[in-house]
Amino acid sequence: MGLWGEQPEWIELIQGRLLWWPDAFAAxxxxxxxxxQREIPWQQHRLRLFGRELDEPRLSCWMGEAAYRYSGxxxxxxxxxxxxxxIRRRLEALCERPFNGVLLNLYRDGQDSMGWHADDEPELGADPVIASLSLGATRRFTLRHRQGERRQLLLNHGSLLVMAGEMQHHWQHALPKAAGVTEARINLTFRYLPPRGRAA
Incomplete structure (x- = not known):
């Protein structure tokens, strides 16, 4: 059974693997x-979309051991x-692999969101493992395969979602706006950036 014990096992998808553990860190x-919420130096970054600069609809913080380029x-x-x-050390033990960076996102309420994207930046190497911890308000997480298949999960307080295998090459994911959600959600997405010139 390995380190997961009686907890959910990996779910095989078309061209990817997904692990969903709803009560991983409930305690x-x-x-x-x-x-x-109190101690992270949250910032609202700007992004360029269709030639215009806009505020990202969330607050964020990049933490770790290397610079990371995304969203331009x-x-x-x-x-x-x-x-x-x-938290990083605990996830490294559970996932049996190292993480040297984490993107923290603070969704202040249901009006904050994340659009469709894949974590497929070259800095992450081939077939990256992304371990995502959710805290706070339950939000809908949507997945779509590039050939049309769709999945969705409700990411609840203390849950862990791990995306692995070929997922970032063939699937996109998003966190849509959620009318009526007034509470904040924090998401920590741990990842590994290989040294330059080496694949994961």
């Missing part, structure tokens, strides 16, 4: 949410926050 979730911008890393570093 710690309340304390983690409050501490990260290079983000320099902040040092590991002690709590985030502890």
């Amino acid at each position: 710690e979730a309340d304390a983690w949410l409050l501490q990260l 911008q290079t983000r320099q890393p902040l040092p590991w926050h002690p709590l985030v570093a502890d």
Whole structure:
């Protein structure tokens, strides 16, 4: 059974693998949410869309050991926050692989969102593993295969979602707006950036 014990196993998808563990960190979730809301230096970044610069519809923070380029911008890393570093170690043990960076997103309410995208930046190497921890408001997470298949999950407080295999090459994912959601959600997406010149 491995480190997952009696918890959910990997789900095989067309050209990808997905692990969904709804109560992975239910016991710690309340304390983690409050501490990260208070202590992370959240920023609202700008993005260029169809030739216009707009505020991203969420707050974020890139933390870790290397710069990361996405959405047309290079983000320099902040040092590991002690709590985030502890969460990282726990996820490394569960996923049996290293992580050296994390993108933290703060969705202030249901009007904050993330559009369709794949985590397929060259910096992540081939077939990256993305471990995503959700804290706070439950939000709908949608997936679509490039040939049309769709899936969705409700990401709840303390849940863990892991995307692996070929997913980032063949699937996109999004977090749509959610009318009526007034509470905040924090999402931590851990990833590994191989040293330059090496594949994952």
